[in-house]
Amino acid sequence: PVHRTTEVQDARLRLPILAEEQQVMETINENPIVIVAGETGSGKTTQLPQFLYEAGYAQHKMIGVTEPRRVAAIAMSKRVAHEMNLPESEVSYLIRFEGNVTPATRIKFMTDGVLLKEIETDFLLSKYSVIILDEAHERSVYTDILVGLLSRIVPLRHKRGQPLKLIIMSATLRVSDFTENTRLFKIPPPLLKVEARQFPVTIHFQKRTPDDYVAEAYRKTLKIHNKLPEGGILIFVTGQQEVNQLVRKLRRTFPYQPPTKDVAKNGKESEDKKEETKEDADSTVEDPKELEFDMKRVIRNIRKSKKKFLAQIALPKINLDDYKLPGDDTEADMHEQPDEDEDQEGLEEENDDELGLEGESGMESGKRQPLWVLPLYSLLSSEKQNRIFQPVPDGCRLCVVSTNVAETSLTIPHIKYVVDCGRQKTRLYDKLTGVSAFVVTYTSKASADQRAGRAGRISAGHCYRLYSSAVYNDCFEDFSQPDIQKKPVEDLMLQMRCMGIDRVVHFPFPSPPDQVQLQAAERRLIVLGALEAANTEKTDLPPAVTRLGQVISRFPVAPRFGKMLALSHQQDLLPYTVCLVAALSVQEVLIETGVQRDEDVAPGANKFHRKRQSWAASGNYQLLGDPMVLLRAVGAAEYAGSQGRLSEFCATNGLRQKAMSEVRKLRVQLTNEINLNVSDVELGVDPELKPPTDAQARFLRQILLAGMGDRVARKVPLADIADKEERRRLKYAYHCADMEEPAFLHVSSVLRQKTPEWVIYQEAYELQNGDSTKMFIRGITAIE
Ligand code: ADP
Numbered sequence: 001p002v003h004r005t006t007e008v009q010d011a012r013l014r015l016p017i018l019a020e021e022q023q024v025m026e027t028i029n030e031n032p033i034v035i036v037a038g039e040t041g042s043g044k045t046t047q048l049p050q051f052l053y054e055a056g057y058a059q060h061k062m063i064g065v066t067e068p069r070r071v072a073a074i075a076m077s078k079r080v081a082h083e084m085n086l087p088e089s090e091v092s093y094l095i096r097f098e099g100n101v102t103p104a105t106r107i108k109f110m111t112d113g114v115l116l117k118e119i120e121t122d123f124l125l126s127k128y129s130v131i132i133l134d135e136a137h138e139r140s141v142y143t144d145i146l147v148g149l150l151s152r153i154v155p156l157r158h159k160r161g162q163p164l165k166l167i168i169m170s171a172t173l174r175v176s177d178f179t180e181n182t183r184l185f186k187i188p189p190p191l192l193k194v195e196a197r198q199f200p201v202t203i204h205f206q207k208r209t210p211d212d213y214v215a216e217a218y219r220k221t222l223k224i225h226n227k228l229p230e231g232g233i234l235i236f237v238t239g240q241q242e243v244n245q246l247v248r249k250l251r252r253t254f255p256y257q258p259p260t261k262d263v264a265k266n267g268k269e270s271e272d273k274k275e276e277t278k279e280d281a282d283s284t285v286e287d288p289k290e291l292e293f294d295m296k297r298v299i300r301n302i303r304k305s306k307k308k309f310l311a312q313i314a315l316p317k318i319n320l321d322d323y324k325l326p327g328d329d330t331e332a333d334m335h336e337q338p339d340e341d342e343d344q345e346g347l348e349e350e351n352d353d354e355l356g357l358e359g360e361s362g363m364e365s366g367k368r369q370p371l372w373v374l375p376l377y378s379l380l381s382s383e384k385q386n387r388i389f390q391p392v393p394d395g396c397r398l399c400v401v402s403t404n405v406a407e408t409s410l411t412i413p414h415i416k417y418v419v420d421c422g423r424q425k426t427r428l429y430d431k432l433t434g435v436s437a438f439v440v441t442y443t444s445k446a447s448a449d450q451r452a453g454r455a456g457r458i459s460a461g462h463c464y465r466l467y468s469s470a471v472y473n474d475c476f477e478d479f480s481q482p483d484i485q486k487k488p489v490e491d492l493m494l495q496m497r498c499m500g501i502d503r504v505v506h507f508p509f510p511s512p513p514d515q516v517q518l519q520a521a522e523r524r525l526i527v528l529g530a531l532e533a534a535n536t537e538k539t540d541l542p543p544a545v546t547r548l549g550q551v552i553s554r555f556p557v558a559p560r561f562g563k564m565l566a567l568s569h570q571q572d573l574l575p576y577t578v579c580l581v582a583a584l585s586v587q588e589v590l591i592e593t594g595v596q597r598d599e600d601v602a603p604g605a606n607k608f609h610r611k612r613q614s615w616a617a618s619g620n621y622q623l624l625g626d627p628m629v630l631l632r633a634v635g636a637a638e639y640a641g642s643q644g645r646l647s648e649f650c651a652t653n654g655l656r657q658k659a660m661s662e663v664r665k666l667r668v669q670l671t672n673e674i675n676l677n678v679s680d681v682e683l684g685v686d687p688e689l690k691p692p693t694d695a696q697a698r699f700l701r702q703i704l705l706a707g708m709g710d711r712v713a714r715k716v717p718l719a720d721i722a723d724k725e726e727r728r729r730l731k732y733a734y735h736c737a738d739m740e741e742p743a744f745l746h747v748s749s750v751l752r753q754k755t756p757e758w759v760i761y762q763e764a765y766e767l768q769n770g771d772s773t774k775m776f777i778r779g780i781t782a783i784e
C-alpha cells in the first residue's frame with residue numbers, strides 16, 4: 001500500500017485523470033497495448049505509474065517510463081517518489097550520464113535512448129512488466145523506434161506467457177499515426193482520452209509580426225503585469241540565451257527585494273531568497289570526490305563484467321596511413337548563438353485595448369508589484385528547474401520564461417497569461433551532407449494551441465501571440481514533422497542493424513523516414529567502414545555489419561566518433577581520444593567568445609579567446625588546432641576539479657561547468673565501455689592527462705581525419721581574384737566537399753590567422769543574417 005500525505009492526496013484529487021483511474025486500469029488490464037491521450041497537466045505522467053504500481057504491476061518486474069527529455073525523466077521520477085512517499089532508490093531515473101537506479105527500483109523513469117540501448121542486450125525487456133512511452137506526440141527519433149520495436153516485442157512476450165503491457169501516452173495531438181498505421185499495429189489499440197477541465201483561453205493576435213520577438217515579449221509582459229489582475233505569466237521564446245536575456249531584463253525592471261531579516265522571521269527562508277536574487281550563475285556544487293567514487297565503481301564493474309563477457313572484441317588493426325574517407329554526422333550540438341545586446345525600449349505607452357480586456361478591471365498601474373521571474377530550459381540544473389513548482393514569495397507575481405520545454409513536458413502551476421513568440425529553435429539537417437543548421441522557425445498550429453492551453457488550467461486565461469493571424473494561417477504547418485523524418489539516421493541505422501534488424505527500410509516506423517535518407521545513411525556507414533561494401537554476389541542482402549561497425553556501435557557516441565575510438569588502439573592514444581570525443585559530444589563546452597558574425601574583431605578583444613589561442617598555440621598543440629583547445633580545457637578543468645577549484649576555473653576560462661561535468665561523466669562512461677569491450681586494455685581516467693607527445697599528436701590528427709574525413713575544406717584561392725572587395729570578402733572562405741557556397745572560418749577558431757590551405761572541421765552550419773544566410777565552419781584542424 002502507498003501512504004501519501006494529505007497534501008499530496010488533495011493535489012492528486014484535483015487531477016482529471018484520477019476520476020478515470022478505474023476505466024484506465026480496466027482498459028490496460030484487458031488490452032496489451034493502450035494509447036492514452038490527454039491535455040497537458042491532466043496527470044498522465046505523474047499518476048499512471050502510480051495506478052500501475054497500486055494494481056501490482058511492480059511486484060515482480062519493473063514499471064518503465066520513457067521520456068524524450070532528460071529534464072522530464074529527472075523531474076517526474078522525483079515528483080512520483082515524493083507523491084508515493086517512496087525513496088528514490090525505488091522510484092528512480094536513468095539518463096545518459098547519470099541516474100539513481102538500484103536493484104530495489106520499482107518504477108524507472110528513463111530517456112527513450114536509454115531504453116533503446118537496453119533492448120540491444122535484452123530484446124524482450126524481461127525486467128519490465130509495463131513500458132510507458134510518454135510524450136509520444138513529440139515524435140522523437142528514439143520514441144518512434146521504440147514504438148516500432150515494442151509493436152513486435154509485446155506479441156513475443158505474450159507468446160512466451162510473460163505478457164508485457166505497452167502504454168503510449170501523448171498530448172491530444174495527432175494520435176492517428178499510432179492508431180491508424182496497420183503496419184504498426186494490426187489491431188488498432190484502444191484510445192483513452194482523458195478529459196481535462198480546460199478553461200476557455202482568449203487568443204489575442206497582433207496586427208503585425210515583429211522580428212524582434214524578445215523585445216516584443218518584454219513589452220507585452222510589462223503591460224500584462226502593470227495592467228492585468230493576478231495570475232502567473234508564461235513566456236515562450238526559442239532558446240537558452242533568449243530566456244536568460246529576458247529574465248535579466250524583467251528582473252531589472254521589477255526587482256524583487258527579499259524581506260530584511262527582522263521582517264522575515266524565518267531565517268532560512270530569507271537565505272533562500274537572497275540566493276534567488278543573484279544573477280543566474282550556475283551554482284551546481286561540484287564534489288571533487290565524485291570522480292574518485294566513479295572510478296572505483298568503474299573498476300568494480302569492469303572486474304565483474306570481464307568475467308562474464310564472452311564475446312570480447314579485439315579492435316581491428318587498421319593502418320592509419322591507409323583509410324578511406326569516412327562520413328556521418330556529429331552529435332555535438334551547435335552552440336547557441338549569442339543574441340543581440342539588449343535594447344532599452346519597451347516602456348512606451350500604447351492604448352489599453354491592445355490587451356483585449358475591456359471590462360476586466362486591471363491593477364492600478366504605477367504600483368510596482370515585484371515579479372518573480374524564473375528561467376526554464378533543458379540545460380538548466382534540475383534544482384533550478386524545480387523552482388517553478390515552489391511557492392511564489394508573498395506579494396509577487398510568477399513569471400516563467402521558457403523554451404518549448406513548458407509546452408507539454410512540464411506543467412507549470414498557476415499560469416493565467418501566456419505570451420507566445422510563435423517560434424522555436426529547430427535543428428535542420430541537410431539529408432545528403434548531414435550539415436546542420438539551427439534555425440528559428442515558426443512552430444506548428446498544434447504547438448501554438450498547446451502553448452495557449454497552458455493559460456487555461458486554473459481559470460479562464462489569455463494567450464498573447466506575438467504574430468498576426470495571417471501569419472498563423474499561412475505560415476504555420478498543422479503539425480511539426482516527426483524528427484525521424486528530419487534527422488540523418490546513421491547511428492540509428494547502425495544501431496538497428498547491430499540489433500539484428502536487417503531491413504531497416506521495412507521497419508514498422510510510425511512514420512517512415514525518407515528512403516533517400518536511409519540510403520544515404522547506408523552509404524556513409526559503408527564509407528566509414530561500419531558496413532561491408534555491397535556484396536555483389538548476393539545483392540538481395542543488405543550489406544553486413546563489419547567488425548569495425550560492431551565496435552563503433554558499442555560506443556554511445558555518433559559513429560564517426562566511435563570510429564575514432566576504435567582507431568586509437570595504439571600509441572596509448574585512447575585516453576586522449578576518449579577525452580576528445582567526450583568533449584566533442586557534449587554541447588556548449590566553451591562559452592561563446594561573444595562574436596558570432598564574420599566581422600574582423602581583433603582576436604585579442606576577448607579574454608577567453610586570447611586564452612584559447614594560447615592553449616592551442618605552443619609546441620605540438622598547433623597540430624590539432626581547435627580540438628586541442630577542448631582537450632586542454634578538459635584536462636585542466638579535471639585537474640582543477642581534483643583540487644576543488646572547478647567552479648573558479650570554469651568561470652575564469654569561459655567554460656560551462658555543467659558541460660564539464662557531463663564531459664567527465666562521458667569520459668568515465670566511455671572508459672568503462674572500452675575496458676569492457678576491448679580485451680587487452682584497462683584504462684583509467686587520469687585527472688592529470690599529460691600533453692600528448694609530438695608523435696601522439698600526429699596520430700591524433702590522423703584519427704581526427706579518419707573520423708571527419710568527409711569534412712575536409714580547402715581555402716578559396718585568393719590569388720586569382722582581381723576585385724579587391726571580393727578578395728577581402730573571401731579572406732576566410734573555404735570550399736567544402738558537397739557544398740556549392742563557400743563557408744567561412746568561424747572567428748572563434750584559433751587557426752583564423754593562419755588560414756591553412758587544407759583543413760578538417762567539426763561542424764558546418766548556417767546562420768541567418770537578415771534575408772541572407774551564410775555558412776560557417778568551426779572546430780578546425782589543419783591538414784599538412
Ligand atoms: P501530464 O503528464 O498529463 O501533462 P503531469 O502528470 O505531468 O501531467 O502533471 C500533473 C500535475 O502535477 C500538474 O498540475 C503539475 O503542475 C503537477 N506537478 C508536476 N511536478 C510537480 C512538482 N515537482 N511539484 C509540484 N507539482 C508538480
Ligand code: MG
Binds near residue numbers: 044045046134135409
Ligand atoms: Mg506528461
